[in-house]
Amino acid sequence: MPKKAQYRTDRWVASRKGPGRYAVGGVDGLHLRITSTGSRSWVLRVKVGDLRRDIGIGPYPFVTLEQARQEAFEIHKRIRDGADPLAKRREVRQAIKAQQAGDKTFSECAAAYIEAKAPEWKNPKHRQQWENTLSQYAYPVMGSLAVADIDLPHVLAVLEPIWTTKTETASRLRGRIESVLDWATVRKYRTGLNPARWKGHLDTILPARGKVQKVEHHKAMPIDDMPGFWRDLAGRDGMGARALQLVILTAARSGEVRGATWDEIDLDAKTWTIPASRMKAGAEHRVPLSDTAVALLKAVPRLEGCPYVFHSVRSGQLSDMSLTAVMRRMGLAAVPHGFRSTFRDWCGERTHYPRELAEQALAHTLANRVEAAYRRGDALEKRRDMMQAWADFLRGE
Incomplete structure (x- = not known):
């Protein structure tokens, strides 16, 4: 028969100083555990099935000796009844976690969503736009x-205060709120339908975007x-003017030209x-360069150590306003x-080049999925003739 531990008193427990485990008696397996740092807690050593386990009962003196004995007695009783002594504790922990999950705020979920999705956004400005609109309107x-x-x-x-006055912003904001709430639902932070969904829900309450926003x-x-x-x-000087010329010659987007590198x-x-x-469509795009475009690029001064074709005074990429500023100085509203x-209008009204060729030059994604699936090449050489004709037109030839 195993030796019974001597029944200890509160005074005896308080007098223990050195690290170790001290049996206190009264209930089999109950010990006071003192760590090397001096912290004290109650531990019950019990056998559950074929395994011996240590079950923490709480810190001393927050949990008194009498309370520790009472809790240890209840654990022994549950074991005798065939119950898992830790099942109740797991339920409590799970309930606490569920409560904490439910208490996640919208701003916390939005920040977590942005952090998770930002790596897949091609333009770093997307993150700033998300954060700005949510901070200004939703938070x-x-x-x-x-x-x-x-x-x-x-x-x-x-949404309602800005839906008719800032429709584009409001529409994007709605989509962002919907995405954050969808994310929260998947993460089990909320349940039920998404109140920011459009089809069959908000479209029955808010006017359609096209009905309140004039397309400009x-x-x-x-x-x-x-x-x-x-x-x-x-006849104008400056990198902005040269970059604007290449924008026109290639019918490319200004961001594509500003980010162009020599390689x-x-x-x-x-x-x-x-x-x-x-590229906006996420696919490689080859641009045929006319003789005028080649001559323009050869004349652009290269800056050692700078990869950009059209660089700023600080050796970085031109700002998105640099090209617009050139046009403003020329007194233009365009x-x-x-x-x-303008290039698309020229193709359609002044030439016989096929519509598909002009769309390829603009790197537009085909709306017809079947047509897109069968289009393998990019008609580079055919587009080369078209872009040379465009350059000749610009030069008045």
Whole structure:
């Protein structure tokens, strides 16, 4: 028969100093454990099935000797009844975790969502845009609310004040709120339908975006004004003016031109290959360079150690306003992106080049999925003739 531990008193327990385990008696297996750092707690050594386990009962003196004996007695009783002595504790821990999950605020979930998704966003500005719109419009209304409690009235309180006056912003904000709430649902922070969903829900409450927002296209220059503008632009100095010329010659987006690097350009092959990572559609795009474009690039001064074709004064990439500033100084209301529209108008109204060729030059994604699936090549050489004809038109030839 195993030796019974001597029944110890509160005074005896308080007098223990050195690290170790001290049996206190009264209940089999109950010990006071003192660590090398001096912390004290109660531990019950019991046999559950074929295994011996240590079960913590709590810190001393927060849990008194009498309370420790009472809890140890209850654990022995549950074991005799065939119950898992830790089952109740696991249930309590799970309940606490569930409560903590439910208490996640919308702003906490939004921050976690942005952190998780930001690596897949091609443009670093997307993160800033997400954070700015949520901070300005959503957080003041529901940022501190538990994400589990957010419902339709909260979403409407965010969207309705700006839905008809800042429709584009409001529409994007709605989608961002919907994404955050979807993420929270998957992470078990909330349950139920998403109150920010559009189809079959908010579309029955808010007016359609197209009904309240007037579509404003980028201001473009008329076709017949292009040769005169080209002569004026060619006579201006500065990297911004040169970059704007390449935008026009290639019908590329200004961001693609501003980010162009010398290793993307093959002057001998007269080709500029823009990697997928810099393209809006996420696919590599080859741009045929006209003779005028090649001559322009050869004349651009290279800066040692700088990869960019059109660099700023600090050896970095040109800002997104640098090209617009050139046009403002020329007294124009049009914007750089509008030259893509002018190029498209020229193709359709002044030439016989097929529509598909012009769309490929603009790197537009085909809406017809079947057609897109069968289009393997990029008609580079056919587009080369078209871009040379465009350059000739600009030069008045």
